Amino acid sequence: MDLRLGTDDMKLPRELQYIENSLKPQRSTDARLDGRVCVITGTTSGVGYEAAKRLAQGGAELVMICRNQEKGRQVQNELTRDYGVKADLFIADFQALDEVRKAGLAIKEKYRRIDVLINNAGVFSKRRRLTPDGHEMTFGVIHLASFLLTRLLMAPLKQGAPSRVLFISSEAHRFTGLNLNDLDWRKRPYLGMFAYAAAKIAQIHTAHVFADQFQGDGVTFNIMHPGAVRSNIGMNNGLIYRLYSRYILNLFLKDPAESGEAIYYLAADPSLEAVTGKFFNQTIEEEPAWYAVKPGLTQAVWDRSEALVEPYMEGCG
Numbered sequence: 462m463d464l465r466l467g468t469d470d471m472k473l474p475r476e477l478q479y480i481e482n483s484l485k486p487q488r489s490t491d492a493r494l495d496g497r498v499c500v501i502t503g504t505t506s507g508v509g510y511e512a513a514k515r516l517a518q519g520g521a522e523l524v525m526i527c528r529n530q531e532k533g534r535q536v537q538n539e540l541t542r543d544y545g546v547k548a549d550l551f552i553a554d555f556q557a558l559d560e561v562r563k564a565g566l567a568i569k570e571k572y573r574r575i576d577v578l579i580n581n582a583g584v585f586s587k588r589r590r591l592t593p594d595g596h597e598m599t600f601g602v603i604h605l606a607s608f609l610l611t612r613l614l615m616a617p618l619k620q621g622a623p624s625r626v627l628f629i630s631s632e633a634h635r636f637t638g639l640n641l642n643d644l645d646w647r648k649r650p651y652l653g654m655f656a657y658a659a660a661k662i663a664q665i666h667t668a669h670v671f672a673d674q675f676q677g678d679g680v681t682f683n684i685m686h687p688g689a690v691r692s693n694i695g696m697n698n699g700l701i702y703r704l705y706s707r708y709i710l711n712l713f714l715k716d717p718a719e720s721g722e723a724i725y726y727l728a729a730d731p732s733l734e735a736v737t738g739k740f741f742n743q744t745i746e747e748e749p750a751w752y753a754v755k756p757g758l759t760q761a762v763w764d765r766s767e768a769l770v771e772p773y774m775e776g777c778g
């Protein structure tokens with residue numbers, strides 16, 4: 462009897478199938494994105510940097526949103542030099558929703574049509590920190606900023622139809638649920654990994670509503686875990702965490718180029734043109750945790766997110 466993980470004789474329960482999927486060979490594509498406008502956030506390191514390079518290699522015109530001008534310029538120069546593509550740069554710190562609004566409006570003004578939007582920028586914090594807007598930082602940067610940006614860019618995305626939006630999520634969303642009564646962790650002891658998971662869950666819920674709302678407009682919305690890969694995530698958590706990450710954690714993590722390849726597949730492969738509202742473990746479709754798709758909660762998360770970003774949508778239609 463064959464008892465290898467993933468065979469019919471040894472199938473993991475549904476909630477653990479992500480472990481099995483992480484071990485499967487991933488898909489890639491030869492499809493090209495020549496001249497297609499791809500907006501991507503957080504390209505200065507890790508997953509976003511590798512995805513930007515892969516998109517440029519595939520001929521895409523890059524529109525990057527980064528918070529650090531100097532690092533952003535370096536990537537911009539590298540992409541134009543190495544791949545001969547157009548690479549534009551907008552600066553915004555996603556902790557400040559007003560900066561997200563300004564970048565979103567500036568992009569909308571300059572680009573009438575967007576083919577792909579990749580919401581990648583993310584952060585992990587061991588300590589509870591608040592954004593200038595008063596939101597718990599991971600929730601603000603990962604969820605509220607990407608939610609607002611996506612809403613701001615809907616008009617050019619519809620113009621670009623068939624167009625695609627990808628939310629870079631994480632299997633870490635399986636660690637815990639989302640407490641709508643305490644989004645900013647004022648009432649409970651803060652746990653960084655749980656706050657990170659909660660932000661990713663909010664993103665999954667709202668991605669599903671986006672997918673339903675824009676079903677007839679030719680804009681797809683999918684969510685993906687980019688793999689467990691070496692990056693700078695968490696490096697803002699002090700020397701001990703940095704040493705742990707660099708010398709221990711990194712031994713178990715994969716090359717972020719794999720994430721870039723997976724993102725490219727989801728952004729470019731023709732087979733996915735009409736696929737929407739799905740969660741992918743890199744390139745393999747799977748079910749997210751049940752509480753990330755819990756009926757009743759999805760609309761509540763959408764409504765709350767909409768209310769929180771409403772002041773920054775003023776005058777945007």
Ligand SMILES: NC(=O)c1ccc[n+]([C@@H]2O[C@H](COP(=O)([O-])OP(=O)(O)OC[C@H]3O[C@@H](n4cnc5c(N)ncnc54)[C@H](OP(=O)(O)O)[C@@H]3O)[C@@H](O)[C@H]2O)c1
Binds near residue numbers: 503583602630689694
């Ligand atoms: N690495 C993994 O194993 C893994 C696993 C699952 C999911 N993910 C997800 O993958 C995405 C990318 O993470 P990564 O691992 O590549 O981490 P990373 O190397 O730290 O890259 C994060 C990117 O987001 C940017 N960013 C962080 N805070 C920002 C802010 N306030 N405003 C604007 N940009 C900001 C960073 O800019 P700076 O360079 O200026 O800091 C950087 O470009 C995240 O959504 C993360 O949750 C990663």
